[in-house]
Amino acid sequence: GESVGLHLPTLSVQEGDNSIINCAYSNSASDYFIWYKQESGKGPQFIIDIRSNMDKRQGQRVTVLLNKTVKHLSLQIAATQPGDSAVYFCAEKSGGYQKVTFGIGTKLQVIP
Amino acid sequence: EAQVTQNPRYLITVTGKKLTVTCSQNMNHEYMSWYRQDPGLGLRQIYYSMNVEVTDKGDVPEGYKVSRKEKRNFPLILESPSPNQTSLYFCASSPASHTDTQYFGPGTRLTVL
Numbered sequence: 001g002e003s004v005g006l007h008l009p010t011l012s013v014q015e016g017d018n019s020i021i022n023c024a025y026s027n028s029a030s031d032y033f034i035w036y037k038q039e040s041g042k043g044p045q046f047i048i049d050i051r052s053n054m055d056k057r058q059g060q061r062v063t064v065l066l067n068k069t070v071k072h073l074s075l076q077i078a079a080t081q082p083g084d085s086a087v088y089f090c091a092e093k094s095g096g097y098q099k100v101t102f103g104i105g106t107k108l109q110v111i112p
Numbered sequence: 113e114a115q116v117t118q119n120p121r122y123l124i125t126v127t128g129k130k131l132t133v134t135c136s137q138n139m140n141h142e143y144m145s146w147y148r149q150d151p152g153l154g155l156r157q158i159y160y161s162m163n164v165e166v167t168d169k170g171d172v173p174e175g176y177k178v179s180r181k182e183k184r185n186f187p188l189i190l191e192s193p194s195p196n197q198t199s200l201y202f203c204a205s206s207p208a209s210h211t212d213t214q215y216f217g218p219g220t221r222l223t224v225l
Contacts (some may be wrong), residue, residue, distance in 0.1 A: 043216030104154040
């Protein structure tokens with residue numbers, strides 16, 4: 001919703017540039033990671049996922065990088081468009097459990 | 113159309129008045145979950161259910177109840193709402209595997225006065 005974007009780290013990017021959104025996760029036992037996009041007034045929407053036995057995965061215009069050594073996840077968006085403006089969340093799951101832990105999110109603002 | 117639906121979308125109530133937020137999915141998913149979203153705190157898991165009659169606490173279960181009598185429905189019950197439960201609530205579902213992504217409903221904005 002519209003209040004979700006308050007108090008969040010914000011990344012402002014010029015249209016056409018590449019965006020990099022970072023996430024530090026908490027549980028070293030987590031073995032599955034997901035990036036979600038949330039537009040104003042809507043629920044989170046899946047973008048891309050990665051398992052812990054990988055360090056990179058590519059989708060359409062998006063790439064996720066995983067560094068397990070420092071428990072860091074990043075989402076790269078190529079050629080950022082105005083429609084990419086949203087709040088982006090990383091989420092982690094650990095094997096054998098169904099609990100999901102989300103990061104606090106990053107607001108991406110695309111400047112036309 | 114495959115979707116997760118929630119009702120109501122908006123609700124204003126008073127402290128202590130029991131309420132239920134319904135959640136339904138038409139994808140035959142086994143896993144369902146409830147989250148609350150608050151500014152600066154992101155999404156926090158309240159309860160989840162791995163299958164019918166199987167529910168478990170998430171990170172912030174206090175003040176909430178859930179039930180899973182049928183596969184498609186997973187209502188969230190606030191027996192005695194308090195102002196600190198004012199929040200944006202999301203229901204989500206996914207197929208059984210723990211690596212499956214979740215599909216989120218549109219959200220329910222609850223205000224407890």
